Amino acid sequence: SQQGEEDPQALSIQEGENATMNCSYKTSINNLQWYRQNSGRGLVHLILIRSNEREKHSGRLRVTLDTSKKSSSLLITASRAADTASYFCATDAHNDMRFGAGTRLTVKP
């Protein structure tokens, strides 16, 4: 079973705009991770935030974590057409890695 919900389910923006995706989860976690998937192939790890962290940055990515609300957000700044993909959050609890429903992001040139 999947861990939680993501919203929006689909997001379409113009190149250069920012994209924000949200993730909610249900159980206690060690960390929360974000992954990207192109065209139904393997997932690629983007960023990890630990349960005692509130915000983390990596290049054009910014992730926040609110453990009291059991929610996280991923912000992609200055989006590019190459960012078009599906994005999934994943909660990590003792080897148990489960994925949220995902957001399909389309960035139009």
Add this chain to the structure above:
Amino acid sequence: DTEVTQTPKHLVMGMTNKKSLKCEQHMGHRAMYWYKQKAKKPPELMFVYSYEKLSINESVPSRFSPECPNSSLLNLHLHALQPEDSALYLCASRLPLSEKLFFGSGTQLSVL
């Protein structure tokens, strides 16, 4: 070597066939995972091996049988599958606890 290699990339099988999916990594990862993913859905956890022992089994039907013969290999044996089992099967691995997953590119399985 920072890859997880899955073979075959595509598989078509009948409902009476027996086949196996293979996953291999040489990064010294001791946790290995099988996920099933239907189109436009998230990956669903099937099995987790930790130090070659099955640690999570998500009540997957017995027609799926995992095997971890050593720390580098993970197999998924398939027998008497149903058409609804058609999906992308993903293998992943990682260092123990609280680290990122490395995914293979998956096996696209079609059951006729």
